[in-house]
Amino acid sequence: MSARPLVSVEGLSRTWGDRLALDRVTFDVAPGELFALLGPNGGGKTTLFKLLATLIPPSEGTFRVDGLSPDGSLREFRRRLGVVFQSPSLDRKLTVLENLLVHGAILGLGGHALRSRAGELLSRMGVDDRARDLVETLSGGLARRVEIAKALLGAPKVLLLDEPSTGLDPLARRSLRALLAELARAGTTVLLTTHLFDEAEAAGRIGILDRGRLVALGSPADLKREVGGDVLVLVTESADLATALSAEIAAFLGPDPAPAPGSHPGPHPGRVTALGPTVRIERPDGPALVPALAASFAGRFRSLTLGAPSLEDVFVDRTGHPFEDAPTDDGRAA
Amino acid sequence: MRGARALAWREIVRFLRQPSRIVGAFAPPLLAWLLLGVGFGSSFRVPGAGGTSYLTWFFPGTVVLVVLFAAIFSTISVIEDRREGFLQAVVVSPVSPFAVAAGKILGGTLLALAQGGALLLLAPLLGYAPSVAALAPALLVLAFVALALTGLGLTIAWMLESTQGFHAIINLFLIPMWFLSGSFFPAEGAPGWLRAAMAVNPLTYGVAALRRALDPTAAGLPSSALSVAVTFAFAAGAALAATAVITRYPAGPDRATRGSRRKKP
Incomplete structure (x- = not known):
């Protein structure tokens, strides 16, 4: 500054x-x-x-x-x-x-x-x-x-x-x-x-x-730029299914090919995260992945969306958990 | 002192814009005066009051009750201000807590005095004072009673979170204080323990001073000098206590607030 x-x-x-x-x-x-x-x-x-x-x-x-x-x-x-x-x-x-x-x-x-x-x-x-x-x-x-x-x-x-x-x-x-x-x-x-x-x-x-x-x-x-690349979100039927699917996708994708220049190293290598019933994937080659994922994991998810990172993605990227109210909140500090 | 003046002005404007408060301040005491005064009037003679009817004898006590109600209503507004959020902006503003205290005390006292004073204008009709001008000493006494009751109400209300708590205090402390002030029945003829309670009640002296101001021949009361001295001390003490509690805890019951006298967490 x-x-x-x-x-x-x-x-x-x-x-x-x-x-x-x-x-x-x-x-x-x-x-x-x-x-x-x-x-x-x-x-x-x-x-x-x-x-x-x-x-x-x-x-x-x-x-x-x-x-x-x-x-x-x-x-x-x-x-x-x-x-x-x-x-x-x-x-x-x-x-x-x-x-x-x-x-x-x-x-x-x-x-x-x-x-x-x-x-x-x-x-x-x-x-x-x-x-x-x-x-x-x-x-x-x-x-x-x-x-x-x-x-x-x-x-x-x-x-x-x-x-x-x-x-x-x-x-x-x-x-x-x-x-x-x-x-x-x-x-x-x-x-x-x-x-x-x-x-x-x-x-x-x-x-x-x-x-x-x-x-x-x-x-x-x-x-948002620091998140790097694109964000793919797959919505599944349940949190258990999402967890299983995220492990398989992480294995399928292998290590992140080339981190975008200046991108922030997230707390979760591999950039595949299960958040509730969704699986979230951060990759620089998002568009290319869409057909590959659709073909390899057909029937395992209800929807697949591709987008540029949002501030919510920044939050998830930095914290590794979804943006939601803290469960321990006592109301006073809310 | 601009801040204090503006806060006092706000109290008065708020009062005038809420007709229910005007009715609430006058109706219960007047109703009590008429019903009790007329009801008891046929059966009871006040000892030492000569030929005065109970209705007339009860009048100064009714004026004090109006002042008490007015003071209670304006101090309840402190709790409302806090709940509605007006006070939060005052707390973080650069105003000195002393100006807040002065504004609240001044506004509440003026309102209580105006309401008690309005009722006092009926006094000549009841044969109390020959003219409205002769009411001046009574008004002066009433001003100190108003200051005392407003200060007392503020001291209590400032640290309360809810109006429910204040209602308990009104019923258990403020109303009994009025009952035992010589407003409703004279000390003369009461059992010893009751007389003792009345003697230590500072409001007794305010009522006595008001009775003497309205009727110099009134009997069976503490002396004029004592009544005026105690009433003055009561008013000064209550105003100081309210100022102390407001300047010490500018944010009231939330003692975690910055500026309150409390150690760092």
């Missing part, structure tokens, strides 16, 4: 009782970047969000925003953050504008400056025509936009959002994604958590969290 990082996270860990929710996570976010933390529920995203939002202190490690640590002046640190929680923080009995004015007063703003800033943000978020309406009359998508306007009131250096698209319909989700991308283009650093691949896809860079560890870091395109 060329520019001095705006957010730098170093060796951050957090335990909940005996459980290690976050395990020595390290990454940087550059100014003006749209950065997504992707991971299944229980992967540690929300714990990391709570740490960065200064809701909870870390068990170990440090982080800085704009060169400041929350261990110094917590108030100064918090001035640099705009936080959007997963659950709404707007007062439903106040109007949109009143919510912004109260929050502005909490930040120490007031008078004409606050009113014009609030008005400007509401029009930027496309909700200025609803300024005088009670928040309880707003749709989920519009309310989320007001939340973002509220978080931006203090002109924070970084906008932190926890699963911002939760509870939004697909259309509102898409327009939220466009809004965040536009904010980042205009210079606001945006750091969000998500468990949706398409949301992470829209980020400039992503960090993938699994079981508290950061397992991948980079742009979505780079990460």
Whole structure:
């Protein structure tokens, strides 16, 4: 990264009782970047969000925003953050504008400056025509936009959002994604958590969290390229059949012919994995394999698909297991 | 102090936009006053109250009950704010917890005072004060009672996770505190243990100060100086306790929160 990082996270860990929710996570976010933390529920995203939002202190490690640590002046640190929680923080009995004015007063703003800033943000978020309406009359998508306007009131250096698209319909989700991308283009650093691949896809860079560890870091395109080649997925009737089939296919294919240049050495040599009732094959010569597999294992699978690697493939490639919610999740760190 | 003022303003606006809260604050005490006042009026004479009817005698206690209800409702809003998420944004904002405490106490006290004060305007009709202007000392006393009860409610509610827990405290602690304050029956003539309980109840002195402000000839009460002093101390103590608990635990029951006085995990 060329520019001095705006957010730098170093060796951050957090335990909940005996459980290690976050395990020595390290990454940087550059100014003006749209950065997504992707991971299944229980992967540690929300714990990391709570740490960065200064809701909870870390068990170990440090982080800085704009060169400041929350261990110094917590108030100064918090001035640099705009936080959007997963659950709404707007007062439903106040109007949109009143919510912004109260929050502005909490930040120490007031008078004409606050009113014009609030008005400007509401029009930027496309909700200025609803300024005088009670928040309880707003749709989920519009309310989320007001939340973002509220978080931006203090002109924070970084906008932190926890699963911002939760509870939004697909259309509102898409327009939220466009809004965040536009904010980042205009210079606001945006750091969000998500468990949706398409949301992470829209980020400039992503960090993938699994079981508290950061397992991948980079742009979505780079990460997918590192998986290398193509991904073939065979769907079978059961997990047992998939396990047996994957062993036979691994033997049939032999060692991976020529790893793509710059590709990431996955944790499972041979690149044939059984995941539940599916068998997943990563090979640079995907198209050529389709007829060979279809001929040699006819009747052993229900469908065979060939595609370029997705972020889900990146996750599977890095972790060796499917993208699903952690079973040990106690709900608090989800 | 912009933050504190805005938070207090928010309390008041929220109250005015929820008609059910206005009804909830006035209706139960007024109903209690009318039904109990009229019902008991034919059978009981209050000792030492001269020819005053029970309905009239019960009035200052009803005003205090309205203030108590108002304080309870506005402190329940703390638990709602936390559940609905409004407070989470406040917690991670650069506002000082002291401003949050000041805003909550100020908003709750003003609301309670306004509701008690509105009822107090009926006093001249009951023969208590010759004019509305003569109500000024009573309003001053009521302001301290409102501050005391709001502070007490906030101190309790701040660390509670649910309104259910608060309802238990209302029924087991706050309502009995009102019963034993000389609002409902006078200390005079009560058994010794009950009188002792009433004597250590700080609200007794608030009710006494209010009675004396409305009727300087009222008998069988603690002295004016003592009543005013205890009421003032009660208000100051409750406000300080609420401020202390809010600044010490800015995020309430979630003590794992940064800024709460707790060791690192």
